[in-house]
Amino acid sequence: MAHMPAKAGWSRTTLTFAGFLALPVALFAVFFLYPIVSTFYLSLHDWDGVAQNMRFIGLRNYWVLSAQPRFYHAVLNNISWLVFMLLGPTALGLLLAAVLDRGLRGERAFRIIFFLPFTIPAVAVAAIWRWVYEPSNGLLTTLMRNVGLGEFAQNWLGDPGVVNFALMGAVLWWTTGFAFLVFFAGLRNIPVELLEAARIEGATPWQSFWRVSFPLLWPSTIIVLGISAIDAMRLFDIVWATTSGGPAYASEVLATQMYDVAFGRFEMGRASAISVYLLLIAGVVIMPYIAYMSRRVADSEAD
Amino acid sequence: MRRIQKFAAVLGALAAATALAGSARAQEKPEIWHYYAAGSEKAGIDALIDYANKQNPDNPVGQRVIPGNVVELRRQLQTALLGGQPPAAYQSSMASELKTFVDGGRLHDLSAVWAEIKGDEIFPEGIQRVVKIGGKPYGIPFDLSLINNVFYNKAIFEKMEITPPANWDELVAACKTLREGGVEPLGNAGGPFWSLYNFYAPLVSTVGVDGYYKIASGEMGFDTPEFRKALQLYRDTMVSCYAKNWSGKTWTQTADDVVNNNTGMFMMGIWASAYFKQAGFAPGEKFDVFPAPGTDGKVIFQMDAFAVPEGPEATVKAAxxxxxxxxxxxxxxxxxxxxxxxxxxxxxxxxxxxxAGKKFAEQYAAASKANAVLPNLFFLLPTKVGTELGNQIERFAIDPSESTENEVISTLEALRQEALAEEAYTKW
Structure with a gap:
């Protein structure tokens, strides 16, 4: 088929490819490109989401936001989340995978236990942790009191200086299972011969892990880091369902601020400007990852 | 090519199925949208719809729960209005909330129903002014809660020989006694509503009913000495009484603290009464209520009304x-x-x-006669000012320092100026 002479117009092969491509391209255009363009268009207007007409105000929404401490606070929170998501669940997931890979008894049960929280919907996770973090008689405070650490118990979700760490604790419990699963699968795919060779050469288990296993886990690591970065940028549900961005904006991230401004205050234009800012910031953070992954795919296809 | 034809056939079948689903939806009963998803609220709305359907067997309505609160319902409603598929009627807050949808040309004038049910006679003046926009009713009230009462644990009060406080000094004295007795004096909960609702009592005490409406209409600034004095009264009384770690609790968790004898008092909307009852904490026996200082003879209320979007004649008629x-x-x-x-x-x-309900009804009747039925300021203000006020008062309640006080005032005043420039205020 590939050697068929090209006729005037498109060949059958090209038409077939175009047919198969039409749906994904249409879906991409309708559900991805159109909303982005539409959001940018909205961000240049003053509109409450209800009125029949919008008022064009140019870039005013962007200037107003750039002068608001509330906006910068949310940006900083997103950056904190990015750092946390790259380090926290990734490191803990790797640790759990490495420990379980040593061949512990009850491995199957632990595998389920570690992964189970990741299967719970965000709203349910929020409900669970609202009770765990109840500051007087919640599970965490009670546990700390029982082991003599009661004086270190905090107003977990009510103290502006503590709330973000508390939310990160909940997310660590919730999402580590994903990193664990990817790393565990990666470890199990490492050829036994390599580890055996290292052992025969006299490598300690510590050396064997860092010099042999960890470098070979790079594909798994890059997947976990990339998805963690994306999760940090699009963070919404767990924060909204647990604190709604409070107390007094302390735990707010850009996505929750956007939701509050849009539907809590009827300012669709300004909320759209927040979305555009979020898209740009997420682009800066995530584009290098996408470029790297594209190169890897191109390299592997070339191989 | 035959495969492409098959593919097109599948797409066609999907489209037909979607169209059929759409027409099936069109034949469904007209819907009432609300956010009463569970507990006593769901029991109430179920009973209401059952009752109405028995009265209108030829025009029954269905219901759809939009889980969450007014914000989630707005989101769904905005989408439905843009898509041309609004509900027959929905649960709406009062004042600014209704006005936004009226200004957008989305709501049906309910003057005919209002006249039939004699709305001008059965609803107090304070209620009428927050459902009428431009003199026409666009919402019919069905659910009213007072938010100026303080619930107290009777056993604790009796044990410590405390009588329900009638003024601010007595409230502070009661808090001192409770704290010395090992009980947290006054519960509160995190979120932009509860501290704000508590703040209304010191606010009304300071600026009076006229001042309350002047703040609502934008005539009185947040940088006036009166508003600052109200903040300071709030700090010196209620904030000083608040239970440790209050901002990390939900209102139901704080209500549990009252039930479990850990907290003596809790200023909350009267819906807390139903929660206490469900927890086996009987009104008059285990708990009682008193109006917050400064609000005796007045009521401050939160209210929901049914609003009807413009739509097909049959749907509006059913609504x-x-x-x-x-x-x-x-x-x-x-x-x-x-x-x-x-x-x-x-x-x-x-x-x-x-x-408890009888007590609230008596308060409501007395305040109606005295023309002292005050709507929730949150909904009288332009939406963005009301929401910011809630957040700023919570911030102040967490950190009532002088620097926070100044920041709260300057933030709110800047927003008031912005809203005035946009002519967003309404004289209710």
Whole structure:
């Protein structure tokens, strides 16, 4: 088929490819490109989401936001989340995978236990942790009191200086299972011969892990880091369902601020400007990852 | 090519199925949207819709729960309005909330139903002014809760020989006694509403009813000495009484603290009464209420009304029939009793309520006669100012320092100026 002479117009092969491509391209255009363009268009207007007409105000929404401490606070929170998501669940997931890979008894049960929280919907996770973090008689405070650490118990979700760490604790419990699963699968795919060779050469288990296993886990690591970065940028549900961005904006991230401004205050234009800012910031953070992954795919296809 | 044809056939079948689903949806019963998803609230709305459907067997309505609160319902409603598929009627807050949708040309004028149910006679003046936009009613009230009462644990008060405080000095003294007795004096909860609702009592004490409406209309600034004085009174009284770690709790967790004898008092909307009852904490026996200092003889209320989006004639007719039945004395009773709120109509007798409900109904009737029925300021203000006020008051309650006080005032005043420039304020 590939050697068929090209006729005037498109060949059958090209038409077939175009047919198969039409749906994904249409879906991409309708559900991805159109909303982005539409959001940018909205961000240049003053509109409450209800009125029949919008008022064009140019870039005013962007200037107003750039002068608001509330906006910068949310940006900083997103950056904190990015750092946390790259380090926290990734490191803990790797640790759990490495420990379980040593061949512990009850491995199957632990595998389920570690992964189970990741299967719970965000709203349910929020409900669970609202009770765990109840500051007087919640599970965490009670546990700390029982082991003599009661004086270190905090107003977990009510103290502006503590709330973000508390939310990160909940997310660590919730999402580590994903990193664990990817790393565990990666470890199990490492050829036994390599580890055996290292052992025969006299490598300690510590050396064997860092010099042999960890470098070979790079594909798994890059997947976990990339998805963690994306999760940090699009963070919404767990924060909204647990604190709604409070107390007094302390735990707010850009996505929750956007939701509050849009539907809590009827300012669709300004909320759209927040979305555009979020898209740009997420682009800066995530584009290098996408470029790297594209190169890897191109390299592997070339191989 | 044949495969492409098959593919097109599948797409065609999908499109046909979607169209069929659409037409099936069009044949469904007209829907009432609300966010009463569970507990006493759900029991109330179920009873109300059942009652209305029995009155209108030829035009029954269905219901759809939009889980969450007014914000989630707005989101769904905005989408439905843009898509041309609004509900027949929906649960709406009052004042600014209604006005936004009226200004957008989305709501149906309910003057005909209002006249039939004699709205001008059965609803107090304070209620009428927050459902009428430009003199026409666009919402019919069905659910009213007072938010200026303080619940207290009777056993603790009796044990410590405390009488319900009648003024600010007595409240502070009661807090001192409770704290010395090892009980947290006054509960509160995190979120932009609860601290704000508590703040209304010191605010009304300081600026009076006229000042309250002047803040609502934008005539009185947040940088006035009166507003600052109200903040300071709030700090010196209620904030100083708040239980440790209050900002990390939900209101139900704080209500549990009262039930479990850990907290003596809790200023909350009267829906807390139904929660206490469900927890086996009987009104009059285990708990009682008193109006917050500065609000005796007045009531501050939160209210929901049914609003009807413009739509096909048959749908609007069904919605009007539903509202007519739902806001009759029997309809309102069917909702208020299980939900634990008040019927906004003065035609509903106080005898339908329990011990606490009777007290609230008496307060409401007395305040109606004295023309001192005050709507929740949150909804009187332009939406963005009300929401910011809630957040700033919570911030101040967490950190009532002088620097926070100044920042709260400057933030709110800047927003007031912005809203004034946009002519967003309304004189209710």
């Amino acid at each position: 009007e029939g539903f509202i007519r039945a739902a806001t009759s004395p029997k309809g309102l009773e069917s909702f208020a009793v299980p939900k634990g709120s008040l019927a906004p109509s003065t035609a509903v007798p106080a005898s339908i309520y329990d011990y």
